[in-house]
Amino acid sequence: MKLSLKIGLFSLILLGFASCEKKENYSNIPAITYKSLVESSDGSATLQVSFTDGDGDIGYNTTNPPVDFFVEILQRDSVGQYQPIIDQLLNDPVMGDTAYVPYNVPYITPSGSDKELSGQIQVVMTSGSWYFAANTYMEFKVWLVDRAGHMSNKILTPPIISP
Numbered sequence: 001m002k003l004s005l006k007i008g009l010f011s012l013i014l015l016g017f018a019s020c021e022k023k024e025n026y027s028n029i030p031a032i033t034y035k036s037l038v039e040s041s042d043g044s045a046t047l048q049v050s051f052t053d054g055d056g057d058i059g060y061n062t063t064n065p066p067v068d069f070f071v072e073i074l075q076r077d078s079v080g081q082y083q084p085i086i087d088q089l090l091n092d093p094v095m096g097d098t099a100y101v102p103y104n105v106p107y108i109t110p111s112g113s114d115k116e117l118s119g120q121i122q123v124v125m126t127s128g129s130w131y132f133a134a135n136t137y138m139e140f141k142v143w144l145v146d147r148a149g150h151m152s153n154k155i156l157t158p159p160i161i162s163p
Helices: 002-018
Strands: 031-039 045-053 069-076 082-084 100-103 117-125 137-144
Touching (some): 045 137, 069 117, 100 117
Antiparallel strands (some): 031 045, 045 117, 069 082, 069 100, 069 137
């Protein structure tokens, strides 16, 4: 009887440890990974990336926040290399004359002491905002900046042909 009681107690303790949820230990520097880029028949495109952030300082809870999600437009040149599109009319304080599509991620910082975040960001690039010439091979360089100014890794989408 004592042996079965000890085995039962040991099994219960083991089950308790096994059921504990492991806490992810994400870096305080955001990280993103490419999920998808889907073109629509209306000329828009939907980009989806996954993200993680250890301190959860993603997005701004203000009106007129600074840009925190960047989609830089790259175009294939005559030798097959992808280069940033330069628009001499742009004079952006962040990107200079490099063409990009700016976005703002909503404020999503969780309450409580555990601020780690993971999720997906989906942006719709409207028709005409992401291409400059029809039938052009393009890629997009994408990154995220948190409120502390930490810049995520930069990722490249697969090439697409502009409409």
